[in-house]
Amino acid sequence: MKSESETVVRSSGSDRVLVIMAKAPRPGAVKTRLAPRLSPAAVTAFYCCLLHDTLALARSLGDVEVAIMCPDTDVSDLAKLADGEASVVAQKGEGLAAGLTSVFAHFAADHQRRTIAFNSDSPHLPRAVLEDAFETLAAHDVVVGPTPDGGYYLVGAKASHPTLFARDGIGTSSALERLLSRARALELSVGFADPFYDIDVADDLTRLAAELRLAPARAPRTAGWLKEWELVAAQLRTGTAEL
Numbered sequence: 001m002k003s004e005s006e007t008v009v010r011s012s013g014s015d016r017v018l019v020i021m022a023k024a025p026r027p028g029a030v031k032t033r034l035a036p037r038l039s040p041a042a043v044t045a046f047y048c049c050l051l052h053d054t055l056a057l058a059r060s061l062g063d064v065e066v067a068i069m070c071p072d073t074d075v076s077d078l079a080k081l082a083d084g085e086a087s088v089v090a091q092k093g094e095g096l097a098a099g100l101t102s103v104f105a106h107f108a109a110d111h112q113r114r115t116i117a118f119n120s121d122s123p124h125l126p127r128a129v130l131e132d133a134f135e136t137l138a139a140h141d142v143v144v145g146p147t148p149d150g151g152y153y154l155v156g157a158k159a160s161h162p163t164l165f166a167r168d169g170i171g172t173s174s175a176l177e178r179l180l181s182r183a184r185a186l187e188l189s190v191g192f193a194d195p196f197y198d199i200d201v202a203d204d205l206t207r208l209a210a211e212l213r214l215a216p217a218r219a220p221r222t223a224g225w226l227k228e229w230e231l232v233a234a235q236l237r238t239g240t241a242e243l
Contacts, residue, residue: 025047046229053123053220054119057122069117117155119198124196124222129196139191140190141190143155144193
């Protein structure tokens with residue numbers, strides 16, 4: 001019998017690897033900054049939609065191995081959710097910095113593959129952004145996708161650099177600046193993917209809903225959830241309903 005921390009492996013042999021940074025969809029464990037606006041059950045349901053559609057986006061790329069990196073306690077749940085569409089790998093250590101370090105130690109350390117890690121709440125990314133990121137990585141040591149709040153939604157490398165993701169600054173408005181500073185210290189060349197926004201607060205829901213109304217096929221599960229959310233939003237504002 002496999003332990004929860006054991007890797008569920010499915011390798012495509014591709015020299016391109018796309019890794020989704022994820023957590024198991026449990027109330028109170030994901031998208032906590034949405035909690036003031038949404039109930040824990042609603043946040044969890046929304047995150048499930050984001051993760052499903054992000055996985056579908058990743059799988060839509062040609063000639064790419066898709067994986068999920070997660071805390072070791074979440075492997076079993078995420079393997080069920082992935083349903084064979086991606087390998088699920090337990091990170092070593094706790095927190096996002098440890099997760100990102102684990103991505104490149106696991107996938108890029110020995111084989112020098114172009115490996116990109118990106119957020120599990122990214123179904124709104126155009127596929128071309130990911131393709132372009134892989135192309136950028138072919139000519140640079142590192143590729144990074146900035147967010148407007150000073151962080152990044154995507155980072156890629158062709159080798160493992162254990163000191164690149166220090167704990168300081170991860171998840172803060174200085175995350176990107178600190179990452180670039182460490183890359184310079186390591187004498188790594190950096191290329192950039194197009195800037196995009198994360199789904200963190202209620203305003204992000206509104207922005208995403210507006211985008212997916214125009215193109216629901218880009219993220220069908222998320223679009224369906226947001227359509228229901230918009231129907232209830234007016235009642236939420238008047239205090240007559242709770243999502």
